[in-house]
Amino acid sequence: MPWLEIIGWIGSGLVVWSLMVARVTKFRWMNLAGSSIAAAYNGVIGVWPFMAMNAIIAVIDIYWLVRLYREKHDAAAFEVVEVAPSDAYLRRVLDVHAADVAAFAPAFRADADTEARSAWLVVRGDETVGVVVVRAREQGEAKVELDWVTPRFRDFTPGEFVHGSSGIFADKGFDRVVVEGAPASEERYLTRVGFTRDGDRWVRPVAA
Structure with a gap:
């Protein structure tokens, strides 16, 4: 040939x-x-x-x-919409992407107790591109249970907006956000969105 x-x-x-x-x-x-x-x-x-x-x-x-x-780094391209942790559309998104969510966050359980949870959808136009779920703890601490982006938009960085200028955590009265059990592959992302290592977990202060 x-x-x-x-x-x-x-x-x-x-x-x-x-x-x-x-x-x-x-x-x-x-x-x-x-x-x-x-x-x-x-x-x-x-x-x-x-x-x-x-x-x-x-x-x-x-x-x-x-x-x-x-x-890619334009906050105006994304919007964060709060939903109830038991919201039907949120559950639909998690069900459709269950395999990918499980691979990305093995410890996350969609059917866990939702009473202390807060949840948001990350959207771009009319398309849902991510989900953020945190659990409230004592003294203004929010533990991230899920910070997930669809494979289609994983090259983007909506997390910069979620943890930066969106103000969603301050609106809930949290003064710090923590991530526990993060794999080494997530360390670069966590550093980029403002987290610092504190022992075996990552912590990001929430601006008032």
């Missing part, structure tokens, strides 16, 4: 593979790479309709990548 044809197959393969990727930014990068290679290949062999189509797809990918990276 000529090397040029191999390159064409690589481009086509990347485009197809990208369609099976859940994460938004990864999908766009793979689709951009595949469509760019396919556009160049079709240009070399003179198949102009397919060259034009793939070139347009590449431009569209670039547009969305620029927009996605602009919104």
